[in-house]
Amino acid sequence: MAPKKVVLRFSADIADQPMIYKLVKDYDLVINILKANVNPQKEGTMVMDIAGEQIEAGINYLRSVGVGVQSLTEEIIQDEERCTSCGSCTAICPSGALYxxxxxxxxxxxxxxxxxxxxxxxACPVRAMEVRF
Ligand code: SF4
Ligand code: SF4
Incomplete structure (x- = not known):
């Protein structure tokens, strides 16, 4: 099966579980973590490539333990012309992408x-942040 790029969202109560270890060991998947923002005390997010024959089974496992899994076929863009640099988004951006x-x-x-x-x-009052599919 072709590699799949996904974004995972963890709640604080499951952030310390060995989910990546289980994906590798139990589902024989190859994991390439592209971005991660995980704190045991808070919600976390992770972007990764997953490759292997049991991708769907691995994703089903993640969902069964409460991880949000979303296929990464979209991207966020900033309309620099529209942005007024008000700073509202920098306070809520969890990864520091907006600074x-x-x-x-x-x-x-x-x-x-x-x-x-x-x-x-x-969060953006002038809709300068957009999602593109
Ligand atoms: S707040 Fe916006 S820029 Fe920051 S991580 Fe989320 S989608 Fe990306
Ligand atoms: S909230 Fe919108 S206008 Fe304000 S800094 Fe962020 S992108 Fe720019």
Missing amino acids: IERPDMSVRFDSDRCVICHLCLT
């Missing part, structure tokens, strides 16, 4: 750090 650049205090977007949580889409 304030000094000294001009403009808000920048680093797509490599984005975990596609969608929080900035609703």
Whole structure:
């Protein structure tokens, strides 16, 4: 089966479980973690490539233990023309993909750090953050 790129979302109560170990050991999957933002005390997100013959079984396992699994076929973009650098999104972005650049205090977007949580889409008052499929 072709590799699949997915984003995982963990709640705090399951963030410390050895899920990646089980994917490798029990489902014989090859995992390539592309981005991770996991804290045992908080919700976490992880973006990864999964390869192997038992991808669907592995994803079903993740869902059975309460992990949100979303196929990564979308990306977040920032409309720099529309952005007013108000900073609202930087406070809620969990991965640091949206950050304030000094000294001009403009808000920048680093797509490599984005975990596609969608929080900035609703936080932005001028709809400068968009999702593209
Ligand atoms: S979707 Fe928005 S809030 Fe979420 S990680 Fe990406 S830039 Fe940050
Ligand atoms: S909330 Fe919107 S307008 Fe404000 S800094 Fe973020 S992207 Fe720019």
